[in-house]
Amino acid sequence: MTTRTSWSIAAIAFSLLVIEPAQAQGAAQSCSALAATRDLTVLSAGLIEAQGNTPAYCYVRGLISPSTHYHVQLPLPENWNGRFLQWGDGGKDGDLDFADHRLAEGYAVANSNTGHDSATEPGSQFGFNNRQSEIDFGYRSVHLTVMAGKALAERYYSSEPTYSYFEGCSTGGRQGLMEAQRFPQDFDGIVAGAPVNYYQAMNAAGVWWLQRMFKENFAGNLAVDTDGDGSFDSVKLVELLNDRVLQQCDANDGIRDGVLNDPMSCDFEPRRDLAGLMCSADGGNDSCFTSAQLQTIEDFYSGPYDDGGTILYPGKALGSEREWINLYVPNARNRNAPTMLVGPAGDHVNFLFYENDPGIAVPDLSNPTHVPGRNAVLPEFSWLEFDINDLSRGDAALMQSIMDATDPDLSRFLKDNNGKLLLYHGWSDSLSSARATVQYFSDMVDATFAGQLSDAGDSTRLFLAPGMGHCSGGPGPNTWDKLPALVDWVENGIAPDSIIATHSTGGVVDNERPLCPYPQQAVYTGPAGGANDASNWIAENFRCR
Numbered sequence: 001m002t003t004r005t006s007w008s009i010a011a012i013a014f015s016l017l018v019i020e021p022a023q024a025q026g027a028a029q030s031c032s033a034l035a036a037t038r039d040l041t042v043l044s045a046g047l048i049e050a051q052g053n054t055p056a057y058c059y060v061r062g063l064i065s066p067s068t069h070y071h072v073q074l075p076l077p078e079n080w081n082g083r084f085l086q087w088g089d090g091g092k093d094g095d096l097d098f099a100d101h102r103l104a105e106g107y108a109v110a111n112s113n114t115g116h117d118s119a120t121e122p123g124s125q126f127g128f129n130n131r132q133s134e135i136d137f138g139y140r141s142v143h144l145t146v147m148a149g150k151a152l153a154e155r156y157y158s159s160e161p162t163y164s165y166f167e168g169c170s171t172g173g174r175q176g177l178m179e180a181q182r183f184p185q186d187f188d189g190i191v192a193g194a195p196v197n198y199y200q201a202m203n204a205a206g207v208w209w210l211q212r213m214f215k216e217n218f219a220g221n222l223a224v225d226t227d228g229d230g231s232f233d234s235v236k237l238v239e240l241l242n243d244r245v246l247q248q249c250d251a252n253d254g255i256r257d258g259v260l261n262d263p264m265s266c267d268f269e270p271r272r273d274l275a276g277l278m279c280s281a282d283g284g285n286d287s288c289f290t291s292a293q294l295q296t297i298e299d300f301y302s303g304p305y306d307d308g309g310t311i312l313y314p315g316k317a318l319g320s321e322r323e324w325i326n327l328y329v330p331n332a333r334n335r336n337a338p339t340m341l342v343g344p345a346g347d348h349v350n351f352l353f354y355e356n357d358p359g360i361a362v363p364d365l366s367n368p369t370h371v372p373g374r375n376a377v378l379p380e381f382s383w384l385e386f387d388i389n390d391l392s393r394g395d396a397a398l399m400q401s402i403m404d405a406t407d408p409d410l411s412r413f414l415k416d417n418n419g420k421l422l423l424y425h426g427w428s429d430s431l432s433s434a435r436a437t438v439q440y441f442s443d444m445v446d447a448t449f450a451g452q453l454s455d456a457g458d459s460t461r462l463f464l465a466p467g468m469g470h471c472s473g474g475p476g477p478n479t480w481d482k483l484p485a486l487v488d489w490v491e492n493g494i495a496p497d498s499i500i501a502t503h504s505t506g507g508v509v510d511n512e513r514p515l516c517p518y519p520q521q522a523v524y525t526g527p528a529g530g531a532n533d534a535s536n537w538i539a540e541n542f543r544c545r
Contacts, residue, residue: 031058081106088168094118110149169193184413206345259467260319314435426468477501516544
């Protein structure tokens with residue numbers, strides 16, 4: 001088949017998705033005309049018909065050399081609210097993400113694959129001996145997609161966006177902070193959730209924690225094989241640990257709701273508070289802890305440390321224990337392949353940590369007995385071989401300079417550009433550390449506002465969500481619309497003094513309360529004696545103090 005024929009078939013296939021209703025002929029023509037843009041590589045442009053709650057819109061796909069594919073969702077001119085939004089990414093990305101709900105609200109929305117396709121280079125493989133791809137993922141793709149998206153919006157609407165925003169969590173949170181640090185003119189406001197901005201340390205920590213579970217034939221694993229069939233069928237020890245932590249500290253905030261309002265105030269020491277639950281011998285079961293399991297628990301709370309005892313990344317927050325099960329604990333439900341292993345961390349040290357890649361990932365990450373093929377054409381390197389001392393030795397310095405977003409001086413964004421930054425993080429997040437975000441926020445206040453929190457509050461605020469997991473989920477209030485508070489702040493000068501979040505079970509809200517700007521916390525002020533009555537867990541019964 002010739003190239004011309006292939007192109008024709010693709011064009012016909014795309015045209016089936018395109019509509020040109022009579023009332024939108026002008027918009028259709030303006031949209032199609034974007035394909036002929038001379039100073040951008042636009043691969044296609046056409047109207048997409050309305051479907052469900054998503055209105056008709058102009059859809060543009062393009063390419064930024066060498067390999068960043070981007071797309072832009074442009075509301076019809078009569079639906080545009082005058083705002084541009086860059087939609088953040090998750091994980092290692094590698095795809096195009098849609099934000100139909102923001103499109104329906106009138107935003108012109110852009111997103112990219114951050115320079116690689118996950119179908120051909122899944123996980124971290126895009127970084128294999130490919131410095132350009134690492135740079136694109138680190139910061140370049142987002143910035144250039146912003147430039148392309150704004151240019152297309154201006155040409156489609158014959159008007160520049162009045163305001164520009166970024167919204168993202170996890171990798172998206174890192175992207176938001178990276179933009180504030182490197183490209184402070186791109187946005188008027190940034191929402192950055194659960195930012196994995198200490199990117200190399202966080203992933204190295206993830207590998208280290210997984211090693212605690214897998215080492216010495218799973219001796220420290222917190223899941224237990226109760227019937228001797230080789231399958232770790234029980235995770236009751238993790239649940240028992242969480243119950244003990246809650247028993248110790250849940251009521252510290254005056255409410256017993258299964259959530260720690262402030263994990264930092266919880267006085268829980270595993271060796272002291274689990275002493276009565278230690279196994280009499282190391283032939284453990286799911287009702288007592290072995291010494292190896294106790295060490296795993298202590299290591300999870302402390303965070304990874306090098307041979308000199310230096311903590312290299314903050315440990316897990318008390319109260320987050322049940323979040324460990326899917327992320328880190330090899331068990332029957334995840335077939336000994338925890339999410340952190342098959343997701344962010346399993347091949348990170350192969351391709352995105354060292355200046356020179358040590359080798360490709362082993363074929364089965366969950367098999368601790370596999371011997372890496374050193375003499376293969378493409379030599380193998382296992383995550384189990386990773387040495388956390390390499391982080392403290394500076395072996396990740398180059399990759400940190402590309403992917404970490406830890407510069408605390410945001411003067412150019414917050415002061416010179418009068419930008420607004422809204423940070424949030426869930427306390428029960430066990431993928432990235434809320435304590436790391438608190439530390440970054442404190443460093444940023446010191447570097448940008450000479451340590452004056454009151455001055456910082458005019459342009460940046462951090463909201464910590466008790467009991468929330470990574471970007472969502474968890475036993476605490478974890479659902480709210482992330483963007484409106486920022487828009488009101490940027491456009492009307494109304495800083496968010498609180499944000500109302502909810503928790504639902506079976507689609508029914510069963511916990512509602514305000515999230516407060518750090519270091520404030522929500523304090524119960526409702527009917528006397530009713531703090532433990534779930535019917536009183538509504539926003540008006542709490543105040544930020």
